[in-house]
Amino acid sequence: xxxxxxxxxxxxxxxxxxxxxxxxxxxxxxxxxxxxxxxxxxxxxxxxxxxxxxxxxxxxxxxxxxxxxxxxxxxxxxxxxxxxxxxxxxxxxxxxxxxxxxxxxxxxxxxxxxxxxxxxxxxxxxxxxxxxxxxxxxxxxxxxxxxxxxxxxxxxxxxxxxxxxxxxxxxxxxxxxxxxxxxxxxxxxxxxxxxxxxxxxxxxxxxxxxxxxxxxxxxxxxxxxxxxxxxxxxxxxxxxxxxxxxxxxxxxxxxxxxxxxxxxxxxxxxxxxxxxxxxxxxxxxxxxxxxxxxxxxxxxxxxxxxxxxxxxxxxxxxxxxxxxxxxxxxxxxxxxxxxxxxxxxxxxxxxxxxxxxxxxxxxxxxxxxxxxxxxxxxxxxxxxxxxxxxxxxxxxxxxxxxxxxxxxxxxxxxxxxxxxxxxxxxxxxxxxxxxxxxxxxxxxxxxxxxxxxxxxxxxxxxxxxxxxxxxxxxxxxxxxxxxxxxxxxxxxxxxxxxxxxxxxxxxxxxxxxxxxxxxxxxxxxxxxxxxxxxxxxxxxxxxxxxxxxxxxxxxxxxxxxxxxxxxxxxxxxxxxxxxxxxxxxxxxxxxxxxxxxxxxxxxxxxxxxxxxxxxxxxxxxxxxxxxxxxxxxxxxxxxxxxxxxxx
Amino acid sequence: xxxxxxxxxxxxxxxxxxxxxxxxxxxxxxxxxxxxxxxxxxxxxxxxxxxxxxxxxxxxxxxxxxxxxxxxxxxxxxxxxxxxxxxxxxxxxxxxxxxxxxxxxxxxxxxxxxxxxxxxxxxxxxxxxxxxxxxxxxxxxxxxxxxxxxxxxxxxxxxxxxxxxxxxxxxxxxxxxxxxxxxxxxxxxxxxxxxxxx
Numbered sequence: 001x002x003x004x005x006x007x008x009x010x011x012x013x014x015x016x017x018x019x020x021x022x023x024x025x026x027x028x029x030x031x032x033x034x035x036x037x038x039x040x041x042x043x044x045x046x047x048x049x050x051x052x053x054x055x056x057x058x059x060x061x062x063x064x065x066x067x068x069x070x071x072x073x074x075x076x077x078x079x080x081x082x083x084x085x086x087x088x089x090x091x092x093x094x095x096x097x098x099x100x101x102x103x104x105x106x107x108x109x110x111x112x113x114x115x116x117x118x119x120x121x122x123x124x125x126x127x128x129x130x131x132x133x134x135x136x137x138x139x140x141x142x143x144x145x146x147x148x149x150x151x152x153x154x155x156x157x158x159x160x161x162x163x164x165x166x167x168x169x170x171x172x173x174x175x176x177x178x179x180x181x182x183x184x185x186x187x188x189x190x191x192x193x194x195x196x197x198x199x200x201x202x203x204x205x206x207x208x209x210x211x212x213x214x215x216x217x218x219x220x221x222x223x224x225x226x227x228x229x230x231x232x233x234x235x236x237x238x239x240x241x242x243x244x245x246x247x248x249x250x251x252x253x254x255x256x257x258x259x260x261x262x263x264x265x266x267x268x269x270x271x272x273x274x275x276x277x278x279x280x281x282x283x284x285x286x287x288x289x290x291x292x293x294x295x296x297x298x299x300x301x302x303x304x305x306x307x308x309x310x311x312x313x314x315x316x317x318x319x320x321x322x323x324x325x326x327x328x329x330x331x332x333x334x335x336x337x338x339x340x341x342x343x344x345x346x347x348x349x350x351x352x353x354x355x356x357x358x359x360x361x362x363x364x365x366x367x368x369x370x371x372x373x374x375x376x377x378x379x380x381x382x383x384x385x386x387x388x389x390x391x392x393x394x395x396x397x398x399x400x401x402x403x404x405x406x407x408x409x410x411x412x413x414x415x416x417x418x419x420x421x422x423x424x425x426x427x428x429x430x431x432x433x434x435x436x437x438x439x440x441x442x443x444x445x446x447x448x449x450x451x452x453x454x455x456x457x458x459x460x461x462x463x464x465x466x467x468x469x470x471x472x473x474x475x476x477x478x479x480x481x482x483x484x485x486x487x488x489x490x491x492x493x494x495x496x497x498x499x500x501x502x503x504x505x506x507x508x509x510x511x512x513x514x515x516x517x518x519x520x521x522x523x524x525x526x527x528x529x530x531x532x533x534x535x536x537x538x539x540x541x542x543x544x545x546x547x548x549x550x551x552x553x554x555x556x557x558x559x560x561x562x563x564x565x566x567x568x569x570x571x572x573x574x575x576x577x578x579x580x581x582x583x584x585x586x587x588x589x590x591x592x593x594x595x596x597x598x599x600x601x602x603x604x605x606x607x608x609x610x611x612x613x614x615x616x617x618x619x620x621x622x623x624x625x626x627x628x629x630x631x632x633x634x635x636x637x638x639x640x641x642x643x644x645x646x647x
Numbered sequence: 648x649x650x651x652x653x654x655x656x657x658x659x660x661x662x663x664x665x666x667x668x669x670x671x672x673x674x675x676x677x678x679x680x681x682x683x684x685x686x687x688x689x690x691x692x693x694x695x696x697x698x699x700x701x702x703x704x705x706x707x708x709x710x711x712x713x714x715x716x717x718x719x720x721x722x723x724x725x726x727x728x729x730x731x732x733x734x735x736x737x738x739x740x741x742x743x744x745x746x747x748x749x750x751x752x753x754x755x756x757x758x759x760x761x762x763x764x765x766x767x768x769x770x771x772x773x774x775x776x777x778x779x780x781x782x783x784x785x786x787x788x789x790x791x792x793x794x795x796x797x798x799x800x801x802x803x804x805x806x807x808x809x810x811x812x813x814x815x816x817x818x819x820x821x822x823x824x825x826x827x828x829x830x831x832x833x834x835x836x837x838x839x840x841x842x843x844x845x
Contacts, residue, residue, distance in 0.1 A: 133665045198676060206669040210661075236672055240680035248687070248782070257771055257778040258696065259687075265694030265775035270687065277683075616796070623800045623817075 006602055010160045010180045011093045020157045049582040051135035054542055056142045057121030058439060061432070063146055064114035070153065071110050072506060074102035076499055079463070083496035085484040095480035096163040097182065101156065103166025107286070108190060109149040111420070114428040115289045116145070116200060119228050121439060122431075123204060125535035125542065126222050128213025128551045133206040135580040141196040141203065143590030148193025151597045155185040159602065162186040165478065167279070168249070170260030170271040175253050184601040187250040192597050194242050201235030204228055213534065215553035219313070222533040222556065223299075223306055227292025230316045231285050234323060238281035245274040254603060269334065276327035284323040286420065288316055290427030291358055294380050297430050298362050300531045301377035302369025305557055308361040315354035322351050332400040333407045341400035348398035355391060359384065374529070375449035379430035382457040383422045390418030393468065408478075411471025414464045421460050429453070429509070437528050441541050442520040448512040456505035463498025466491040532560035537569055539644040545577045548637050574641075577632045585625075589618040650812060655732055657819035659812045670820045674827050681831050684783045688839065691775040698774035701843030704764060710840050713756045714832065717791075720749035721829035724822045731818055736810055740802060743818070746825065747798045750791055757788050780839070787835060790828050797821055 009016055034040050047055060077098055081090045090098065120142075124132055132138050155161045162182035164173035173183045208229045212221065221229075249271065251257040258266035299306040306312065328336060328344040362384065371377070393415040397406050406412055437443050467475075470491040475482065482488050527536040537559045538547055549570040555561045562569045596611035598604075650659045658664050692701065727742030761781065764770070769777045801821050805814045 133669060202669050202672045202676065205672050206665050210665050210668060236676045237679050240676045241683045244680055244683040244687070251771075251778070251782070255771060257782075258773075258775045259691070259778055264696030264698065264773070265691065266696075267691065267694060267775060270690060274683065274687070620796070620800060623797070624804065 006181070007158050009157065011091070011097075013091075013094060016156060023157060044584070045582070048587045049139075049584045051131070051139045051580050051582055051586075052544065053120045053124050053132050053135065053138060054439070056138055057117045057119075059142055059146075060113040060117035060120060061439075063149060064110050064117055064428075067105050067110040067113070067149060068506065071102050071105040072503060074098045074105065076503055078102065079492075079496040079499035081480060082482075082492045084493065085482055085486070085489045087481055090480060092480045093163065096165075096478070097156070097161040099478055100162045100165055100168075100182075100186075101152075104152065104162075104186070104190070107166065107282070108193060109145075109152065111286050111424050111428070112193075112197065113145060113149075114424075115231075115286065116142075116197075118224075118293065118428070118431045118435065119200075119204060119231075119289060121435060122535055123225055123228050124207065124211075125438075125538065125546055126225050126533050127208060127211060127216060128534045128547060128553065129207065129211040130546050130577065131580060132203050133211060134203050136583050136586060137199050137203050139583070140586035140589065141200040143586050144196030144199070144593060145193045147590045147594040147597070148189045148191075148196065151192065151594055151601075152185055152189035154598075155182060155189075159185070167272075167275055169275075170249070170252070170268045171262055173249070173253075173271075174261055176261075181601050184250070184253055187246045187253065188597045188600050191243065191246045191250070192593050194239055194246070197235055198239040198243070201232040201239065204232040205236065208232075213551045213553050213558075216558070219310070220553060220556045220558075223295035223309070223312055224289070224292035224533075226313050227288045227295070227316060230320045231288045234281045234285050234288075234320050237324070238278050238285065241274055242278040245271070245278065248274075250600070254600075269331075272331055272334070273327065276330045277324070279330070280327045281320075281323040284319055286424045288319065290424045291316070293427040293431040293434070294362060294383060296531075296533070297376045297380045297434055298365050299557075300434075300529055301372045301374055301380075302366050303372070303530075304365055304369045306361070307364035307367075308357070309556060311357055312361055315357045318354045319351060322347060322354075326351065329398055329400070329403075332403040345398055345400045349395055352391065352395050359388070373450075374433075375444070375446055375453055376430040376434040378450055378453045379426040379433075382453060383426045383430075386418065386422035386426075386457060386460060389465075390415055390420075390422060394419060406471065408476055409471035410467040410475045410477055413477045414467035414471060417464045417467075418460070421464070422457075426453075426456075429456070434529065435535075437524055438535060438540055438542065440517075441524070442516060442522050443524060443528060444512050444516045445520065448508060448515060452505045452508040452512065455501060455508065459498045459501030459505055461498070462501060463495050466494045466498075527559075532557045534559055534569075537562070539641075541644075543640050543644065545579060545632055545637070548574055548577075548641050574634045574637045576634055577637065578629055579632060580629045581627055583627070585618055585622055589615065592618065656810060656812055656815035657731075658816075663812055663816040666816055667820060667823075670823055674823065677827060681783075681786070681834070684779070684786060685834065685838065688779045688783050691779045692843075694775040696774035696776075698777050699767070699769050701776070701780070701839070702845075704767060704769050705840055705844050706763075707840075707844065709756050709760050709763075710836065713753050713760075714836050716749045716753040716756070717829055717832050720746045720753070721826055723749065724825045728819060728822045731810060731815055734810060736805065739810075739818070740805060743798060743802050743805075747795055747802070750795050750798070750825075754788060754791055754795070757784065757791075761785075783839065784835065787828065787831055790831075794821070794825060794828060798825070 034043060047059065050056065077090065078095065081087050081095060120132075120138070124130070160180040160182045162168065162173075162178075162185055163180070164178050164183055164186075168183060168186050171177060173186070208221070208225060248257070248259045252259050252261065258264040260266055260268050260271045262268060295306055295312065325347045326344060328340060329348045332341050332344075362380075373381070393411070397403055397412060397415055433444050433449055470488045473486075473488065475486070475488045475491075524540065526538065526540040529536070534551055534553070537551060547570070549572050551558065551569040552571055553569075554567070558569065561567070592611050592614040596608060596615065599607040599611060649661065652659065658667065723742045724746040727739050727746060730738035730742060761784075764777070764781070771778055771781050798821055801814070801817050805818060808814055
């Protein structure tokens with residue numbers, strides 16, 4: 001039975017056994033449900049093999065919401081553990097695993113797919129294209145991300161979760177101090193998901209550069225498309241660093257190399273440096289698309305053109321460049337000397353300038369606008385002040401001399417949550433509400449939506465502002481408990497109440513989805529928000545080919561100007577449309593990748609070799625395959641268009 | 648599929664030109680990948696622990712042979728693409744085959760070199776220096792190996808299907824990849840071997 005011992009959980013607890021049972025039952029329920037309702041064929045034809053950017057976007061969205069739940073449960077458990085001094089709810093090991101997985105799940109498996117969801121769904125529509133440049137690669141990106149996420153998530157029931165923090169610093173993450181397979185999961189699951197992300201980057205840059213509607217010059221692109229272009233450029237240049245880093249980490253853990261060990265010349269700080277060379281641009285990969293969403297939402301509901309279009313674009317480009325020049329600020333206290341620290345302090349504080357430009361541009365867009373407060377707009381308006389708190393404390397942390405006081409305290413934790421939650425999460429919720437009618441053909445309930453926005457915003461402040469104070473008082477991050485005499489108790493109790501409030505807010509969003517699915521009117525126009533860019537110019541639901549005739553664009557607010565000045569976006573006759581074929585290869589290849597990753601984690605060399613061969617066989621198959629896509633005939637287009645117009 | 652006859656075959660459809668741009672962006676990512684490996688190499692090059700230094704293990708002869716083989720293969724694939732533009736399928740296939748044979752020769756010498764390093768006590772686990780040396784070389788070598796299979800598949804396809812916009816596009820992209828590996832090798836040759844032997 002020695003062989004099976006490796007799959008056991010090193011620190012099992014009733015909660016983990018309960019999750020095992022829950023996971024098992026869910027899987028059985030899904031399989032039984034699909035079989036009972038005879039949906040296997042439907043699932044395969046319409047979803048698993050799809051190359052349609054809209055469906056891939058929706059699959060990203062579902063994954064992101066699932067992972068939000070997983071990461072949220074982690075967060076609640078942490079805050080519950082810290083709510084009172086000397087709490088015994090979780091032991092130290094369990095707490096380590098939870099803060100590690102919370103970080104990775106929220107950043108890589110929740111925020112990233114949420115952004116990918118909106119990018120996939122919106123960008124091709126916004127530029128008036130019929131799909132992305134490489135539709136099949138897009139499907140492969142999604143499935144690789146998905147399998148990476150699944151591999152990471154089974155870690156807590158098979159073999160044990162990573163426990164060295166989401167940054168996974170060596171030597172702590174080395175085999176000497178982290179014996180369980182947890183950190184192997186970290187290295188390999190993120191590697192698989194990261195490959196998918198890199199492919200998305202290449203795909204979307206090509207799409208945006210080459211497939212814009214006639215007349216849409218670069219400086220006439222909607223702001224979300226601009227944000228996506230800059231973001232994907234950062235992805236292409238940052239993710240290979242992560243690829244190399246994780247490969248080196250894997251080799252240290254599994255092949256006994258000495259990259260990051262403390263013997264035979266290894267250098268543990270190399271990990272920290274490379275990690276943040278990827279990690280800091282990653283922060284902007286998350287925030288720039290969010291800024292894009294805010295730009296869309298704010299100009300739509302202020303009923304004004306976005307103020308300072310050129311400076312918006314310029315500031316994003318500057319942010320993307322600076323994002324590669326600040327990584328050392330994550331470890332000012334680790335002794336690189338005053339000169340290095342000063343240089344990185346200056347570059348760090350410099351980022352506040354273009355970010356400030358963007359904030360003022362939004363404020364000037366609101367100025368004299370006819371502001372209509374809808375749910376997406378409410379999120380955007382709540383974002384501006386709360387994000388500013390996070391941003392300003394970031395500048396405080398960026399001053400290297402002062403950072404010695406804040407480093408690795410709850411002050412830091414408060415800072416980055418106050419940046420990421422208002423910055424990214426509010427934007428994603430705004431984007432979700434904004435694009436929901438385009439995705440699913442009905443609106444989410446505004447009353448429940450606004451209530452949840454208020455609950456989430458106040459709970460965010462309640463949960464994280466106390467950490468600024470307890471952090472300045474000296475509460476270290478990642479400590480699983482503290483004594484009563486420290487006086488941290490009341491602050492942490494308030495934080496816990498805030499965390500519970502966030503849970504209520506998110507539950508309300510789920511309820512809203514349920515409620516609106518049941519009761520909302522399906523009789524909505526294709527442009528329910530009276531919006532500005534091309535994604536609203538096509539029908540709802542969006543036909544497979546997006547646009548029957550490619551739009552002629554004259555300005556950065558193409559659809560708005562067409563509505564106001566009455567010029568026709570769609571000129572010409574229907575022509576047959578070339579569309580890509582569905583393919584099962586991305587899904588099958590990613591499944592093989594999953595088994596490959598699992599074998600790698602547990603050092604099962606024979607399955608590893610077999611799956612490696614399987615991966616190359618899939619690629620060879622793709623090389624020899626003849627696939628020229630298919631055409632949608634004019635008759636079919638006419639029929640679809642007439643049906644949609646009638647509806 | 649609209650074919651624009653004013654452009655070379657490999658660029659002649661929209662899909663083709665998208666693929667070429669996409670591949671250039673991919674090469675951008677590859678540059679970052681190798682740049683990361685190189686910076687790790689420069690950081691770890693003197694951290695030899697109890698293992699040997701570069702000067703102690705590098706030998707110029709096999710490295711020079713590898714360099715000549717790979718540089719020549721970059722030239723022959725250029726000739727292959729030139730033949731493709733002239734529509735000379737037979738010459739193109741010949742040059743592609745020569746390219747792959749040269750690539751195979753390069754790989755043979757590199758494997759020999761690796762065996763030699765391990766034999767004289769400079770294995771993957773010896774020190775930080777040997778680990779990053781073998782990883783950097785190995786990453787390049789793995790790319791060449793991948794390229795050999797890829798190139799072979801393309802030769803088979805051109806042979807069977809002739810020069811179509813699709814096969815021409817694949818061949819052209821493969822040539823970009825092959826030239827890129829050559830560029831990386833020039834950096835390895837200069838900054839790993841020559842600098843290491845100085």
